[in-house]
Amino acid sequence: MLDPEKIDSNSLFDLYTALQLPVDLFDLTEGFTIFNLHDIGFKLPYQSKSYRPNFFSFLFVKDGIGCYTIDDKTFTVQPYSIYFTNPSNYRTFSWQEINNILLITFDETFLKKYIGENVYIDFPFLLTELVRPKVVSATIFQEIETINRLISSEYTKQISPDSRNSSKYAIIGHLLAILLLKIKSHIWQDYNPIYEGNRSSQIVVAFKRLLEQHYRDLSSGKVECAFRVQDYASAQNLHPNYLSSVIKSKTGKNITTWISEKSLIEARSLLRNSSLSVKEITYKLGFTETAHFSNFFKKHEGISPMQYRKSYQHEV
Structure with a gap:
């Protein structure tokens, strides 16, 4: 039985299952997901139980209001903000408004398989314990949104049961690398997590x-x-x-x-x-x-x- 106050989730699928949210779009063969939270069906206002993920996540908030809490730190999520978390401590999230909020999650196996063994050298911010949400300009957000649309389009493509997913996820991996480069150049160009916290x-x-x-x-x-x-x-x-x-x-x-x-x-x-x-x-x-x-x-x-x-x- 799950602890009613805490959820140990090994994946986003486990988390959504525990929270009784829709899981029909999940592909369990790869450690990657992309969803617009508007399509999930949260009953607002929504407050999650405490959970511990073992996946990386990005939230791209174009239109929505909420907050995340990690340890004793609470961060407000507001329009045109980008929020990043990695596998870490227990956290909670809450939503007051969800109109256009894109969630991308991926695990380390996916990163190593499709981006490369040196991913943490190329993108050191992935290792940090705590990254504050970043509010960006509408222009930068639009650039990132264009990449996200390509990723989402590839992710939602239907393939026949007898065909392999390798090319589909290889394309997603390349697009994710472009997304990480874009985020790094605009937000964390000189970031070194060893000096934070x-x-x-x-x-x-x-x-x-x-x-x-x-x-x-x-x-x-x-x-x-x-x-x-x-x-x-x-x-x-x-x-x-x-x-x-x-x-x-x-x-x-x-x-x-x-x-x-x-x-x-x-x-x-x-x-x-x-x-x-x-x-x-x-x-x-x-x-x-x-x-x-x-x-x-x-x-x-x-x-x-x-x-x-x-x-x-x-x-x-």
Whole structure:
């Protein structure tokens, strides 16, 4: 049963299901959605329960009034504002008016698959803990709105059951990259998340950046074995228990969960794109035994590493 006051949502689909909102437009095969909230059917005024997402989101508010609350910070959303959040703490939202508000969500797998492994280097604002809504001029909003229309048009295209979605979402991925570039150039051109927020927020951002960099180095072969909690703590001259406490309190997830999620993403990539044996991947990701890695992978994917590799090779 769901806690009536809090919702742990693994995706926007889970969140909308929990909030008893329409989910018929969702495509569960990819970690991307785009909807106009006017079409969702919120009964106004609307106040959500507290929830924790594990997806990135942009709100493009052309005509609407509401607010979001994260931790003890409440932000008013007003016309011609752009609001961004990433996977983080519990938050709530409320709406008084919804006339034209576009919501775009995407997960890390989608970013890495369709935009690239260096997405956080190209767009560092994606890593920040807290980004205030930005009100832009009507001209800038219109430029962004043009890109959003192309994304929405591609997203709502109907495809036959026997055809593949790859080209559709590849196009969406390219358009999303253009959108991120446009937003970066107009809003966060010189933005560096490491300098924003209090000490705890800076620790979290530094951890996220090191986590991302380390797995890039792991993938490219610059390092041979995955970091453990002690390594991430040492990089910031912190005690592992203190780092773990900060990560848990600020993000709602244990540091081991962050590392496990990254390991799973890297495992899927290595099984799809490399010729490394399962034993070699086991060592690379820091598991002591192949059986431990296989159990970890099967717990999250439902199939063994070898079955995953074979199924992917069969599809392509």
